[in-house]
Amino acid sequence: MKIALFVTCVNDTLFPETGRAVVTVLERLGHEVVFPAGQTCCGQMHLNSGYPERALAMVSAFTGVFEPYDVIVAPSGSCAATVREWHARLAARAGRDDLAARAAELAPRVHELSELLVDVLGVTDVGAAFPHRVAYHPTCHSLRTLRLGDRPLRLLREVRGLDLADLPDASECCGFGGTFALKNGDVSAAMCADKVAAVKSTGAEVLCAADNSCLMHVGGALARQRAGVRVAHLAEILAGTGEGSPA
Amino acid sequence: MSMPTYLGMPPFPDAAREAVADTRLRRNLARATGTIRERRAAAVAELADWDELRECAKQIKDHTLGHLGHYLRMLEERVTAAGGVVHWARDAAEANAIVTRLVRETGETEVVKVKSMATQEIGLNEALAEAGIAAVETDLAELIVQLGDDRPSHLLVPAIHRNRAEIREIFRRAMPSAPADLTDDPAALAEAARRHLRARFLAARVAVSGANFAVAETGTVLVVESEGNGRMCLTLPETLITVMGIEKVLPTARDLEVFLQVLPRSSTAERMNPYTSAWTGVTPGDGPRAFHLVLLDNGRTATLADAVGRQALRCIRCSACLNVCPVYARAGGHAYGSPYPGPIGAILSPQLRGLGSDVDASLPFASSLCGACYEVCPVAIDIPEVLVHLRGKAPKKPSERLAMGLAGAALASPRRLAAAQFAAGRSRRAVRRLRAPRAWTDTRDVPVPPAQSFRAWWKANRDRT
Ligand code: SF4
Numbered sequence: 001m002k003i004a005l006f007v008t009c010v011n012d013t014l015f016p017e018t019g020r021a022v023v024t025v026l027e028r029l030g031h032e033v034v035f036p037a038g039q040t041c042c043g044q045m046h047l048n049s050g051y052p053e054r055a056l057a058m059v060s061a062f063t064g065v066f067e068p069y070d071v072i073v074a075p076s077g078s079c080a081a082t083v084r085e086w087h088a089r090l091a092a093r094a095g096r097d098d099l100a101a102r103a104a105e106l107a108p109r110v111h112e113l114s115e116l117l118v119d120v121l122g123v124t125d126v127g128a129a130f131p132h133r134v135a136y137h138p139t140c141h142s143l144r145t146l147r148l149g150d151r152p153l154r155l156l157r158e159v160r161g162l163d164l165a166d167l168p169d170a171s172e173c174c175g176f177g178g179t180f181a182l183k184n185g186d187v188s189a190a191m192c193a194d195k196v197a198a199v200k201s202t203g204a205e206v207l208c209a210a211d212n213s214c215l216m217h218v219g220g221a222l223a224r225q226r227a228g229v230r231v232a233h234l235a236e237i238l239a240g241t242g243e244g245s246p247a
Numbered sequence: 248m249s250m251p252t253y254l255g256m257p258p259f260p261d262a263a264r265e266a267v268a269d270t271r272l273r274r275n276l277a278r279a280t281g282t283i284r285e286r287r288a289a290a291v292a293e294l295a296d297w298d299e300l301r302e303c304a305k306q307i308k309d310h311t312l313g314h315l316g317h318y319l320r321m322l323e324e325r326v327t328a329a330g331g332v333v334h335w336a337r338d339a340a341e342a343n344a345i346v347t348r349l350v351r352e353t354g355e356t357e358v359v360k361v362k363s364m365a366t367q368e369i370g371l372n373e374a375l376a377e378a379g380i381a382a383v384e385t386d387l388a389e390l391i392v393q394l395g396d397d398r399p400s401h402l403l404v405p406a407i408h409r410n411r412a413e414i415r416e417i418f419r420r421a422m423p424s425a426p427a428d429l430t431d432d433p434a435a436l437a438e439a440a441r442r443h444l445r446a447r448f449l450a451a452r453v454a455v456s457g458a459n460f461a462v463a464e465t466g467t468v469l470v471v472e473s474e475g476n477g478r479m480c481l482t483l484p485e486t487l488i489t490v491m492g493i494e495k496v497l498p499t500a501r502d503l504e505v506f507l508q509v510l511p512r513s514s515t516a517e518r519m520n521p522y523t524s525a526w527t528g529v530t531p532g533d534g535p536r537a538f539h540l541v542l543l544d545n546g547r548t549a550t551l552a553d554a555v556g557r558q559a560l561r562c563i564r565c566s567a568c569l570n571v572c573p574v575y576a577r578a579g580g581h582a583y584g585s586p587y588p589g590p591i592g593a594i595l596s597p598q599l600r601g602l603g604s605d606v607d608a609s610l611p612f613a614s615s616l617c618g619a620c621y622e623v624c625p626v627a628i629d630i631p632e633v634l635v636h637l638r639g640k641a642p643k644k645p646s647e648r649l650a651m652g653l654a655g656a657a658l659a660s661p662r663r664l665a666a667a668q669f670a671a672g673r674s675r676r677a678v679r680r681l682r683a684p685r686a687w688t689d690t691r692d693v694p695v696p697p698a699q700s701f702r703a704w705w706k707a708n709r710d711r712t
Pocket of ligand 1: 402513561562563564565566567568569591620623624625626627628
């Protein structure tokens with residue numbers, strides 16, 4: 001199957017290893033990955049910060065770039081959620097009915113990674129090995145907007161050698177929330193502290209999620225505390241071969 | 248459109264900073280919200296048709312809001328026909344003036360109050376005090392707040408920020424009838440409050456209440472509660488004055504079937520609340536002889552005019568959204584600068600009052616948009632959607648506008664994004680030492696930009712064009 005990768009601006013710029021891991025996993029499963037070079041951002045940051053006009057420009061660009069593809073994957077729960085839940089709504093509100101219709105047509109073809117694997121490709125065993133104790137944080141948009149449910153866990157359970165830990169209060173927000181972490185730094189840090197405590201209580205060596213922005217947040221605090229827990233995107237674990245660092 | 252007692256509140260992040268550092272508050276809130284959160288989930292899980300009930304509740308409210316004028320006129324007609332008097336108040340000042348005049352006409356200088364959000368919203372107690380009229384709160388938690396000279400911090404349990412030991416101190420200080428050896432045993436505290444209130448109930452000739460619902464077709468007004476103190480206020484005095492937000496009206500009595508199921512389960516996690524009082528005008532020989540219904544706008548029609556924001560008017564004040572909110576649990580209710588705390592307060596206050604003040608302009612940003620509130624809301628208010636909508640309208644600092652403009656420009660074209668990524672990759676160490684905002688670096692390390700962006704890697708390794 002030919003799959004277009006929407007790597008997302010955050011992964012593209014800060015976490016390219018996640019994009020490379022998606023390529024590794026999908027190619028290992030025998031699929032063709034393409035990277036439409038015109039892509040930039042889904043507009044989430046501008047939308048959530050109160051700049052809908054700027055976000056709308058990105059909706060328009062995204063739609064133009066990805067419209068030609070039948071299957072699109074985004075290794076980020078919140079970016080996939082922005083495309084699926086917001087793009088058409090934003091366009092409609094701005095009176096851009098034509099763009100709204102195109103965005104609505106495109107939306108169901110955009111999948112978060114675990115959705116693509118489980119629902120579209122019908123696999124849970126992607127042939128990975130990752131011999132470490134791992135805790136999975138479901139992240140808010142994956143959990144409540146995309147309703148990923150146990151898809152990521154089903155994928156993780158099939159990974160050789162992986163010891164899956166139960167994260168207490170898993171559904172509670174880590175406190176990132178984009179610019180929330182800056183505008184409400186104190187409350188954000190308090191939320192993060194509780195998430196870090198929950199992660200540490202599991203004895204996990206690796207914290208996994210389907211969204212690098214949340215991992216950057218919790219991971220930044222874990223690193224600051226020299227907690228001895230590192231973070232890894234779901235894609236990187238699924239790309240793992242059990243030898244050295246994945247991807 | 249004012250909430251007079253909350254003038255000059257600091258922006259949310261400043262108030263929240265203090266609350267986050269208040270260890271006792273954090274503990275009180277974490278315990279209280281954690282318990283009710285689990286109980287609500289269990290109470291809701293009992294109903295196989297919860298999703299349908301929620302959808303019905305939403306649709307009934309939306310239908311009513313879409314024909315609000317019609318149903319309010321019907322309500323006025325039926326209440327009047329049943330011997331009540333209906334008053335219309337455009338804002339807090341008008342509502343306070345009406346209630347003050349009505350109490351004065353009775354010649355009384357003390358009124359007993361049923362717990363009510365609408366009267367908190369308009370600052371009625373303060374307005375009455377200025378007119379020499381004492382308003383006595385009879386809801387236990389509201390009484391604790393009043394005796395403590397405090398502000399409410401939760402819709403349902405306004406004293407949720409207090410623990411038993413603090414309540415005992417407040418009673419000892421401000422309740423003359425409290426026994427000298429009062430302990431912090433809940434039964435002892437309740438008994439002390441009961442004695443204190445009983446004298447008030449028996450002496451009261453005027454009561455002031457809010458309303459949970461009003462049925463347009465019959466002119467019936469309802470209050471639901473747990474303690475029974477409201478029932479005393481609604482039945483013993485000669486005059487009853489009810490202040491009700493105009494969005495509380497429902498078309499028919501059948502609609503109560505839905506709301507009397509979703510409200511208690513969402514609110515107190517009960518299948519049915521212990522007391523539901525309903526009255527239609529006045530009934531000779533039974534209950535108050537005079538009934539006044541004050542219909543309050545105070546920013547509601549302005550809110551109704553906003554196609555996205557108007558869903559906030561569906562709210563039935565159950566407080567489920569507060570109890571699941573991770574921000575509320577850490578910032579506490581006072582930081583929201585209004586009697587409406589938590590997620591609903593963050594979308595309601597800036598709409599009822601406008602975005603003009605520091606605190607109101609900061610409220611749409613007082614959320615990580617985690618969506619836990621929307622998930623539990625029994626009338627399906629998409630609170631994150633309204634927050635995002637209000638963020639678009641909120642005033643922003645020039646420095647922020649500039650930063651977002653630059654980011655927007657970089658993200659507007661793949662070529663510019665690639666150039667920015669290249670520059671960041673070449674100066675990785677510099678970027679690391681760059682002063683990222685303290686709000687982040689205080690507690691979190693900053694990621695170091697990679698030497699090679701994904702698109703650069705793709706171009707070098709996979710690009711076949
Ligand atoms: S917004 Fe919804 S959950 Fe929150 S108090 Fe109102 S009805 Fe309850």
